[in-house]
Amino acid sequence: MPVDAFLFDKDGTLFDFAATWNSWAADMLTELCQGDQARIEAMADAVSFDLEQQAFRADSLVIAGTNGEVAAVLAPFVTQVEETELERFLAQSAATAALSEAVPLADFLDGLLARGKVLGVMTNDAEISAISQLERSGVLDRFAFVAGFDSGHGAKPDADPLLAFCAATGVAPQNTAMVGDSLHDLIAGAAAGMTRIGVLTGMAEHSDLAPHADVVLPHIGHIPDWLDR
Template sequence: MPVDAFLFDKDGTLFDFSATWNSWAADMLAQLSQGDPARAAEMAEAVSFDLAQQAFRADSLVIAGTNGEVAAVLAPFVTQMQEAELERFLAKSAATAALSEAVPLAAFLDGLLARGKVLGVMTNDAEVSAISQLERSGVLDRFAFVAGFDSGHGAKPDADPLLAFCAATGVAPEQTAMVGDSLHDLIAGKAAGMTRIGVLTGMAALGDLAPHADVVLPHIGHIPEWLDR
């Protein structure tokens, strides 16, 4: 079947994960720990963030988890906030993170639109963060569908949010490709009956993604060449 639509993950796919989120995490932990080095160290360990390297480890919950899941892990250390307030803090903070596009997004997305492709974003981040970041990158209008874990469709690795994209756009799952950097993305894609494209701009290695993907590419910029093949 031809691929008529692409549903993209956001972090690690449209935006390089490490370049975008490592500095954000360091600032976030500093704020939430209120200047207490011991508390910052405990929080960093809870989310598998290496303070010495100022970088997430590959097993971090933050890579594919929702803000709610991250808040639940951090809540025991953030005594100044209730868990729901902490979740809102994470969403608002993420919405202002400094972004590093995996490739120049406007030109890349315009190229797919010129081929007649339908485009969407489904992220386990909050919808408000996704919309803010896509808007700041000047590409929000390229997408027919943008959803977060809190948009009412569920979260990956469930298939439901992917199928919501198909329902909203009228493109069948078998004519849609799920593009992502994590197993959550690829497992959801398989469950939805979609083509699965893995990319290496997240924290997962080729060996992690390859068994679950139809193809693994260095980054999304290789998709047009893949289509031509």
């Protein structure tokens, strides 16, 4: 089936995961621990963040989880605020994270739009973070649909938020490609009946993604060549 629309994950797909989120996590944990070394070590362990390497491990729930899920595992160590306030802090903090685009996004997205493709973003991050980051990159207007886990459509790996994109844009699932760096993205794509494109700008290896993807590419910049295959 022809691919008429692309629904992108955000972190690890549009933006390189490690380059964007490792430094954010280090700063976030430092702020929350309030100078308590035992507390920062416990929080880092809870989200599988290597304090010595200043980097997430590949099994971190932060890679594909929601702010609510991250807040839930950090809450026992952040006694100075309620869990709902902690979740809000994570969303607001993420919205201002320093961004590292996987490829120059404006040119890449304009190239797809010139081919007549419909574009969207579905992230398990908060909607406010997604909109803020796409605005700061100057590409928000390229997307016909932007949703987070809190936009009312559910979260990946469920198919519902992907199908919401199709309903909003009028493109059938079988003519849509889900593009992502994690199993959550690809499992959701399969459940929605979409083509699944894995990319290696997140934490997963080719061997992790390949069994669940129709194709695995080094990064989203290879999509035009894949379309011309």
